[in-house]
Each structure stands twice: as C-alpha cells, then as structure tokens.
Amino acid sequence: MTWLAELRAAALVGTARHPAPSPPAELGARPPEVHTAEESLLDQAALADAVIRAARQPRRLDDAGLARPAPPDHCPQASGEAARLLDLLLTQPPVGPELRTLLVADWLRLAAASGVRVPHKLLPPLLAAAGTRASVAEHLHPAIGTRGRWLQGLLESDHGTSDSGxxxxxxxxxxxxxxxxxxxxxxxxxxxxxxxxxxxxxxxxxxxxxxxxxxxxxxxxxxxxxxxxxxxxxxxxxxxxxxxxxxxxxxxxxDRLPDSARAARMADRLRPLLRLNGVLRKRLEIGLPPEPDAAALRDGVPAQPRSGEPDRLARLDTIIRGAPLDTWTSATGRGPAPAIALLKGETRVLEAIASTAARRADLEWVRALLEDRFEPRLLACLPAVEREERLVRQLRSSAAPPFALVEPLRDLPRPWGPALAAEVLEQITAKNGGQLAVMLAGILPAALPPEAAGQCRQLLERSDDDAARRRVLRDAVQYQSFRQSLTEAFS
CATH class of the missing domain: 1.25.10 (Leucine-rich Repeat Variant)
Incomplete structure (x- = not known):
C-alpha cells in the first residue's frame, strides 16, 4: 500500500492493530526520536494534509469558464420605505420564520405589480432565503430584475443546480x-x-x-x-x-374519460345490474356482476381468485368507476340528486360514485353528492367562490366537525372572504377552538382579509389562558399590520 493508504488504515483501525507507517524519505520529514505510535500517527496526518494541499493545482479557466459580466438593469429599483421593509425582513426580521416567508413573498408580488425591482445589495440574502423557501423562490421573477437572474444563474452553476423546467x-x-x-x-x-x-x-x-x-x-x-x-x-x-x-x-x-370506448363497455356491464323497483316508494336495486370474461379482464375487472370466494363487490366497484355517470340517470329516468336518493343505504355504491365524480370533476354530480354528504375531495372540484360559500354553510350548520374542514380551508385561495373569515374566527375562539387554531396556524395570517385584523385585535384583548390560540391570533395581527405597511409603501 502507499503511505497515504497505510496512514488511513492505521487511523481507521487504530495503531494497536495497524502501526503507523514511516513517512516517505523523499519528503525529508524527521520525526522526533521519542514518539508514541499515536503521536506519530497524528503528526503524519498533519503532514499528509499539508502535502495534499501544497500539491493541489489551481483550476485553469479560459474565457469560456469566466462568468459573463452582469448586464444592466433597466427596471427602476424599489426605494424608500419599500426597500427599508425588505431589508428589515431579510436581515432583522421582526416576525417569526413563517411570517417572514409570507411577507417576503408579499413584497415580491407587490414589487412586480408596481414595476420595480429588488435593490442590488439585497439580492444575496433574498436568494439565500429563496434557496430554503419554495414560496419565496416561486415569486422571485420578475422582481429580482436582470441582475438578479444573472446572480441566480451563477449561484445555481456553483451548486450544480438549475431551474427545474x-x-x-x-x-x-x-x-x-x-x-x-x-x-x-x-x-x-x-x-x-x-x-x-x-x-x-x-x-x-x-x-x-x-x-x-x-x-x-x-x-x-x-x-x-x-x-x-x-x-x-x-x-x-x-x-x-x-x-x-x-x-x-x-x-x-x-376511469377519468367517461366518453371512452372502455367507459361504454363498462356501461354495458353495469346496465343489466340496475333495476328500479317499487310502486309508491321507488328503490334502485343493484345486482352483482358475474365472473368476468376475457374482455372484462382486459378492462381491469378483477379475475376469479384461485381459492376462496370471489370479491364480487370489488368487481362492481371497478365497473362503476369505469362507467359514465349518466348510466345511473338513464337507469332511473331521473337527475343525479334523485338518483342518489334512490341509493340510500348503498354505502359502497355511493362511495364508488363519489370517487368517480371527484376524479372526473363532474360538477353536476359533485353538487348533488355534496347535498347528501360532505367530502373534501368533492368540495375541491368546485370553483373557489362556491367552495367558500359551502364552507361557510358547513361552519354555520355544524354538520361537519371543524377539524374536517382544515384541509379544504388550506386549499382555498387567499385571502378568504369576510364571511368565511368571521366564521373561522368564531370557531377558533369557541371553548375548544384552540386545537383548530393550531391546525390553521400556518395559513391563517395570510388567509384572513385585512378587515379581519380588527376582530383579531379584539379577540387578543380578551383574557385567554390558551397560549397556542393567543400565539396564532398574535401572528395574524402582526402579519396584517406589516402587510398594511407593505401596501402603503408601494402605493
């Protein structure tokens, strides 16, 4: 082995099992005569480090390897209070990390809308923040200007990264x-x-x-x-x-293409299973599918198991999810809502229909199903305004526990409307609303509209032993106050 390899081996297993080697004569090193094995190993490690560093040659750069000069920035620079506030957020933030991220993103959006760019001296700390916060990175352009993009390119080249797209x-x-x-x-x-x-x-x-x-x-x-x-x-x-x-x-x-040839084949398998019975009280009866033939197997209908009873309900689920939803309205002669009413008690069938409606974003069926049940995946299919209106209704009716509304609330565009904000704050300040406040802590400051800031201040003034709830409300007040300063600085 070479001297360096011997040295590494001794360092790895210890000098008791592998004695430290003697340094090569060509190095001209003269170790002390009285030296323990451990001291010899450490001295030679220091010598090896010096030798490696001294032997390293600087990388030669031709003109192609040199960074091109920064191009001029023709966009006007943000100045005055707007620049001061960004400097404050990046260097001495008066708020916590999460609020800081929200406010820096707000600054970048306001700068883009106002047609101004980030001051050049603030580009390095801003790009550093963007490196760890995706919500900042996605709003960098166009606010960082031409030189910001130039610097971003240099940093990405140094780190071996580039814009994903x-x-x-x-x-x-x-x-x-x-x-x-x-x-x-x-x-x-x-x-x-x-x-x-x-x-x-x-x-x-x-x-x-x-x-x-x-x-x-x-x-x-x-x-x-x-x-x-x-x-x-x-x-x-x-x-x-x-x-x-x-x-x-x-x-x-x-399954997502209701007009496909496979959907038509699934409809042909579903129709014979549906039968409308009853004279005064109609009910839709659903049969179970037979053993699949070769064509059904090709379309994904589960095969007959080698042992045990076949799962015919799983076959039915597959057929329902693949067939057009109008198969149900054709079989009943009624619209989506009345057809759903005929399926009361058919929990698994309704689940398959709901899954299909959500996957295809079929708004007619989504709305009909939401009248019968509350499901976030169905709610997510609706336009934002309609989603917000339904969430307000849910909060007022107490039909669904507030915790079930956390994900739909997170997915809504921000800020929310005044009616929804008022209902959420009422739920948060209720007797057991502290946990809900914590679950919404990451989005609530930016989700509340500016007119809700006064309500938050009033709620904070009340005595409250729930420290977590007070912290969430305080963050909302701080964010709204700083956000107002940003808005005024760019006006």
Missing part, C-alpha cells in the same frame, strides 16, 4: 430522451404533459416497446396532467400490456 428541457435537448435515467425520463414526460401533451404522447408511444415495465407504468402515470380523448389510443394499447402495473395504470386513467 429549464434544466429538464436543456437535458432532453442535449441527449436522447431514451438515454436519460428512469426518474429523469419520467420528469421529462411529466414536463411535456404540462406544456405539450401531444409531444409527451408521441415520445412515450415511440419508445414504448423498448422500455421496462416499471418505466412504462411510471411514464404513463404522468398522463393525469391534461388527460384527454387523444390519449385513449395509447391507453387502450396499454390495456394489453404484459405487466399488471401498466394495465392498472391505464385502467385508472381511462
């Missing part, structure tokens, strides 16, 4: 997509699905036979973005794939 695009342009690693190839397909769905479809279809089953399934799963009728041909091809993971992915995607 541009990086994928450049990587795909530089190399053949088929040569990319599995995750990078999937990311490129996903990017194309968002920007050019037809290109993603052509790309995947052209390489389909040369991909592993795992890759085919992963790439195909990205088709949830901008899924449409033009994707049906490739999905039908995937139904014949040898790999179950690919077939299952294709079937799940086709």
């Amino acid at each position: 541009a990086g994928h695009q450049q990587g795909a342009a530089a190399r053949d997509w088929a040569e990319l690693a599995g995750t990078d190839a999937t990311a490129e397909v996903e990017r194309l699905r968002r920007t050019d769905p037809a290109a993603a479809r052509t790309l995947l279809g052209g390489h389909w036979d040369n991909l592993a089953a795992r890759e085919r399934a992963a790439h195909l799963a990205t088709f949830t973005a901008n899924l449409g009728p033009d994707d049906e041909e490739l999905l039908e091809r995937a139904l014949d794939d040898k790999a179950k993971s690919v077939r299952d992915t294709a079937a799940a995607l086709l």
